[in-house]
Amino acid sequence: MIADLAHGFSIALSFENLFYCLTGVVLGTAVGVLPGLGSLAAISLLLPVTFYLEPTTALIMLAGVYYGSEYGGSTASILLNLPGTPSNAVTCIDGYPMAKKGRAGVALFMTTIASFIGGSIGIMLLIVATPVFLSFAMMFQSKEYFMALLLGLIMAATISSGSPLKGLAMLTIGVLVGTIGVDNQTGSSRFTMGYFQLYDGISIVIVAMGLFGVAEIIWSIMSNSNPTIRDKITLRSLVPEREDLTRSVVPVLRGAGIGSIIGPLPGAGLALAAFLSYAVEKRASKTPERFGHGAVEGISGPESANNAAAQTAFIPTFALGIPGTASMAIILGAMMMHGITPGPQFVRENFDMFWAIVASFWIGNLLLLVVNIPFIGVWVRLLKIPYQLLYPAIICLICVGVYSINTSIFDVWLLLAFGLAGYIMRLLAFEPAPLLMGFVLGPLLEDNFRRAMLLVRGDFFALFTGPINTAMLAIFIVAVGWSLLGSYRRRAARAGQD
Amino acid sequence: MHRGDMRDILGGLLVIAVGGTFAWAATGYSFGSGRVIGAAYLPFSAGVIAMLIGAGILIPALFRKGNPIEFNPRPVIWVLASVLVFGLLIQRVGLIIALIAVVAISALGSRESKIWQVVPLSIFMAIACWLIFVRGLGLPMPVLRNPL
Numbered sequence A: 001m002i003a004d005l006a007h008g009f010s011i012a013l014s015f016e017n018l019f020y021c022l023t024g025v026v027l028g029t030a031v032g033v034l035p036g037l038g039s040l041a042a043i044s045l046l047l048p049v050t051f052y053l054e055p056t057t058a059l060i061m062l063a064g065v066y067y068g069s070e071y072g073g074s075t076a077s078i079l080l081n082l083p084g085t086p087s088n089a090v091t092c093i094d095g096y097p098m099a100k101k102g103r104a105g106v107a108l109f110m111t112t113i114a115s116f117i118g119g120s121i122g123i124m125l126l127i128v129a130t131p132v133f134l135s136f137a138m139m140f141q142s143k144e145y146f147m148a149l150l151l152g153l154i155m156a157a158t159i160s161s162g163s164p165l166k167g168l169a170m171l172t173i174g175v176l177v178g179t180i181g182v183d184n185q186t187g188s189s190r191f192t193m194g195y196f197q198l199y200d201g202i203s204i205v206i207v208a209m210g211l212f213g214v215a216e217i218i219w220s221i222m223s224n225s226n227p228t229i230r231d232k233i234t235l236r237s238l239v240p241e242r243e244d245l246t247r248s249v250v251p252v253l254r255g256a257g258i259g260s261i262i263g264p265l266p267g268a269g270l271a272l273a274a275f276l277s278y279a280v281e282k283r284a285s286k287t288p289e290r291f292g293h294g295a296v297e298g299i300s301g302p303e304s305a306n307n308a309a310a311q312t313a314f315i316p317t318f319a320l321g322i323p324g325t326a327s328m329a330i331i332l333g334a335m336m337m338h339g340i341t342p343g344p345q346f347v348r349e350n351f352d353m354f355w356a357i358v359a360s361f362w363i364g365n366l367l368l369l370v371v372n373i374p375f376i377g378v379w380v381r382l383l384k385i386p387y388q389l390l391y392p393a394i395i396c397l398i399c400v401g402v403y404s405i406n407t408s409i410f411d412v413w414l415l416l417a418f419g420l421a422g423y424i425m426r427l428l429a430f431e432p433a434p435l436l437m438g439f440v441l442g443p444l445l446e447d448n449f450r451r452a453m454l455l456v457r458g459d460f461f462a463l464f465t466g467p468i469n470t471a472m473l474a475i476f477i478v479a480v481g482w483s484l485l486g487s488y489r490r491r492a493a494r495a496g497q498d
Numbered sequence B: 001m002h003r004g005d006m007r008d009i010l011g012g013l014l015v016i017a018v019g020g021t022f023a024w025a026a027t028g029y030s031f032g033s034g035r036v037i038g039a040a041y042l043p044f045s046a047g048v049i050a051m052l053i054g055a056g057i058l059i060p061a062l063f064r065k066g067n068p069i070e071f072n073p074r075p076v077i078w079v080l081a082s083v084l085v086f087g088l089l090i091q092r093v094g095l096i097i098a099l100i101a102v103v104a105i106s107a108l109g110s111r112e113s114k115i116w117q118v119v120p121l122s123i124f125m126a127i128a129c130w131l132i133f134v135r136g137l138g139l140p141m142p143v144l145r146n147p148l
Helices: A002-012 A015-033 A039-050 A057-078 A087-102 A104-137 A142-159 A164-176 A204-223 A242-262 A269-284 A297-312 A313-320 A326-337 A342-349 A350-372 A378-381 A387-406 A409-428 A433-455 A458-466 A469-498 B006-024 B041-062 B073-093 B093-108 B115-136
Strands: none
Touching: A002 A015, A002 A350, A015 A039, A015 A057, A015 A350, A015 A378, A039 A057, A039 A326, A039 A387, A057 A087, A057 A104, A057 A242, A057 A297, A057 A326, A057 A350, A087 A104, A087 A269, A087 A297, A104 A242, A104 A297, A104 A313, A104 A342, A104 A350, A142 A164, A142 A433, A142 A458, A142 A469, A164 A378, A164 A433, A164 A469, A164 B006, A164 B041, A204 A409, A204 A433, A204 B073, A242 A269, A242 A297, A269 A297, A297 A313, A313 A342, A326 A433, A342 A350, A350 A387, A350 B041, A387 A409, A387 B073, A387 B093, A387 B115, A409 B073, A433 A458, A433 B006, A433 B041, A458 A469, B006 B041, B073 B093, B093 B115
């Protein structure tokens, strides 16, 4: 394994890969810093650009955007009390009070260090756990794949957030949108309404940019109030006190553990990892009353957790080809666009590529440390750019990006449709993430369903039998039942308060 | 205040409509036999499931009170209009003018926009995108074109 990793490093350290890794993490930090622009939109924005790159290089860059945004996200939380990405929301609770006490620099330093340690532990787990998952995945046939995809999708849609029913609705519609185009098994064109531009299906770039780009911008314009930052972040102000460090050691390690476990679970996502870590630290603390008033454990634990989760989220994506979150679904979509099918064959057949990507994660995290600590002033200045200057620029990039996929105006009209749909979804409190997951994984689901049905000779209920499927079903019922019970209790508690 | 949670009533109806449209359109394709799954099987089932879920969202919403939907048309109209104008202009007059129009129109969506910021930004974006996409990545798209 050491030799494999060393080999991976030798590829990842090539000039080109290093350059794109740096580009990825810098862009990732930037979109993380800026509220109202997520890593999901940024990755889809970059997707058309990566067509011109080697698949390995492309993935190194796109993954860099993904985990880089977790580093940047805490900056806005601390300075503006406004999370840069959803998973940094908890960092507001203690990060912003720290900034009000004039300790913004320390908070920024501690979150960066915590992110680095959490990320590194997550990568180590990724290296150790992927082979285990792989040997598990070897036992998978189409029947098991179908079940894992189906249950994973349902779990992701119900657990992620908000209303489980609405999540399921979005998931189903996503699957439906994914069937648009020529059916690769029967050759009949589905729902194309005579438009030949729809034969190959709708590009994932358009769906993601419409739902997470255009719609998100419309939504952010309304809620943006251009807050001002008073703090001056000097390098000297970054230096933490001894107490900050000693207090953070255990929370960071504990956070990394929590994040590593949460990361691979479908639908759980990085925000849950951060929230869980915060709750654990508050409970474990001897002085829980300090939480909410600038307790350093309240930022270092969660920031370690979400970065660890960001790395371990790659485990099921790489080993099983089943992403747990919408961001991972985009990464999976990127892999498929480059002609790589994730899953057990991916690691076996693209051995070099897998290890190069893993090695690049480490390099990327190291680069992020450099990008974030000495250059923190740059990011703070970026945060001062008013949103009314930023969003027209992003719309330009989205328009040109979508048009460039096929140099087709038809794609621009589709973008318009998905932008409008995404806005309506937000207006009616539907989450767009399950739709994207259904859209990406729907075709895989159908493919495996067909093969499985052939295998079981058309006996639908036989799909639910077999040791692996029974075990997966049992886990699924427990997990979903538990989360539904939780959301029911929360609702009951809220009703009681009213 | 009217009765019912308008947000979920509308949401449920929309989900039913989308699911119903797909399910109905899917009946035009082959369902296949038990073993060989036809083109209609998955979209039809998913469409019916979507309709059921939509009903599950709609029905309880009829019997509870909700908040009115807050809707601010300004950003919606101008941002979508800017995308529309990009589609109309890109092949007629080329990238530069299309992007200047995109910035100008989308900026109308925010109350904070100021003309002395929008003008330089539009020129900057037009040149930046030309440099990145056309010169840098070599994408084939018209840069400046005489519409006549």
